[in-house]
Amino acid sequence: MDQFFEFFRRLTDTSDWPPRWLCGTWTDFHGWLYIVSDLTIWLAYMAIPLILIRFLLKKTGVPLTGVFWLFGAFILLCGLTHLIDALMFWWPAYRISALVRFMTGLVSIATVIALIRYFNEALGLRTSDEYSRELTLRQQAMQELARSNEELQQFAYVASHDLQSPLKTITNYLTLLEAKHGSHLDTDARKLISVSTAAADRMRSLINDLLAFSRVGNTVEFTPVDLNQVVADVIEEHQADIQATHATIRVEGTLPTLTAHQTDIHQLFQNLVSNALKYRRPATDPKVLIRVSDRGDRYHFMVSDNGIGIDLQYHDRIFQIFQRLHGRNEYSGTGIGLATVKKVIDIYGGRIWVESTPGTGSTFHFTLPKIIKTLQHYAQTDSLHSVG
Numbered sequence: 001m002d003q004f005f006e007f008f009r010r011l012t013d014t015s016d017w018p019p020r021w022l023c024g025t026w027t028d029f030h031g032w033l034y035i036v037s038d039l040t041i042w043l044a045y046m047a048i049p050l051i052l053i054r055f056l057l058k059k060t061g062v063p064l065t066g067v068f069w070l071f072g073a074f075i076l077l078c079g080l081t082h083l084i085d086a087l088m089f090w091w092p093a094y095r096i097s098a099l100v101r102f103m104t105g106l107v108s109i110a111t112v113i114a115l116i117r118y119f120n121e122a123l124g125l126r127t128s129d130e131y132s133r134e135l136t137l138r139q140q141a142m143q144e145l146a147r148s149n150e151e152l153q154q155f156a157y158v159a160s161h162d163l164q165s166p167l168k169t170i171t172n173y174l175t176l177l178e179a180k181h182g183s184h185l186d187t188d189a190r191k192l193i194s195v196s197t198a199a200a201d202r203m204r205s206l207i208n209d210l211l212a213f214s215r216v217g218n219t220v221e222f223t224p225v226d227l228n229q230v231v232a233d234v235i236e237e238h239q240a241d242i243q244a245t246h247a248t249i250r251v252e253g254t255l256p257t258l259t260a261h262q263t264d265i266h267q268l269f270q271n272l273v274s275n276a277l278k279y280r281r282p283a284t285d286p287k288v289l290i291r292v293s294d295r296g297d298r299y300h301f302m303v304s305d306n307g308i309g310i311d312l313q314y315h316d317r318i319f320q321i322f323q324r325l326h327g328r329n330e331y332s333g334t335g336i337g338l339a340t341v342k343k344v345i346d347i348y349g350g351r352i353w354v355e356s357t358p359g360t361g362s363t364f365h366f367t368l369p370k371i372i373k374t375l376q377h378y379a380q381t382d383s384l385h386s387v388g
């Protein structure tokens with residue numbers, strides 16, 4: 001133990017040994033060959049970690065960075081042993097030399113362990129050729145998907161548009177009938193007109209919702225969308241409902257800004273908030289809370305309400321188009337809202353799910369990547385390498 005403390009106390013003390021020049025017999029050529037070689041090795045060993053560090057700082061997402069750092073430290077320490085070896089011709093710092101060698105030994109062992117541990121993982125890493133091949137295949141599949149998606153959107157759009165005009169005629173004639181002949185008709189006939197008008201209104205809502213659904217993901221023109229502003233707009237749109245039901249809508253913290261399509265994001269929040277207000281419990285003031293948490297490459301959003309809740313068996317079904325859990329007389333709606341929300345999130349590369357206790361409330365969870373890229377973006381990308 002004494003030797004141990006003595007060693008560190010006299011770490012820089014070189015008085016116990018002569019400089020290496022005086023140790024044995026060196027010719028100038030032999031000594032300088034040794035020194036110059038050691039210094040050359042040291043310089044090269046210094047350069048390798050610097051290049052590695054520059055590479056790691058410039059290239060994000062490099063796999064197995066831990067091994068890179070360890071390898072860098074290992075090379076740096078090896079270099080240091082060579083520098084000290086060269087310096088010992090004038091400066092016999094044998095204690096420092098021993099300490100540096102000991103540390104080099106430790107780091108070398110750690111590097112070997114890391115290399116063995118991550119060997120299989122490194123074997124699984126794809127080469128850039130393999131990556132390019134996979135990207136080409138993926139891009140072809142995506143182009144195919146985007147094309148069929150576009151066809152479907154066009155079909156829904158045209159069908160919805162073509163339905164609008166006969167519907168307008170029906171509504172106009174019903175209004176005309178009511179205005180012109182309403183006073184001559186009996187109660188039964190007037191009731192028939194009002195039922196028909198209500199049915200036409202419902203159909204208009206259905207067509208509008210279908211149109212909105214078909215438009216989701218229709219554009220690659222993305223702009224920065226401040227989600228705080230989106231929520232403020234949605235609250236403004238529901239002001240009458242909020243006041244009538246004494247509802248409160250609270251946003252916890254600040255929401256992020258995402259580069260996306262404004263209308264898609266608006267649809268998303270508008271449907272979730274309007275459902276949270278609509279599916280309220282009788283005699284309970286609706287309380288809606290919007291939260292977000294940062295999950296590294298994505299955001300996790302939560303929209304909670306204190307409404308009627310949803311039975312576990314319907315947690316998947318509610319996201320399918322036209323699936324409603326209630327009759328029209330109980331709650332108005334078309335069964336397209338959550339399907340639209342899910343479509344936005346699917347297209348943007350996120351996930352949606354619900355947690356709910358019937359009679360207590362529901363929380364709709366969804367994630368969105370911080371950098372949103374849709375199929376259309378991929379399909380429109382000509383160069384593989386710009387698909388980031």
Ligand code: ADP
Binds near residue numbers: 276310318325335338
């Ligand atoms: P709808 O037009 O019927 O509101 P949605 O697609 O928005 O259609 O919702 C599908 C079904 O999911 C609704 O009919 C309702 O039963 C249920 N639902 C949606 N949001 C909520 C909520 N916040 N609380 C309770 N039930 C909900």
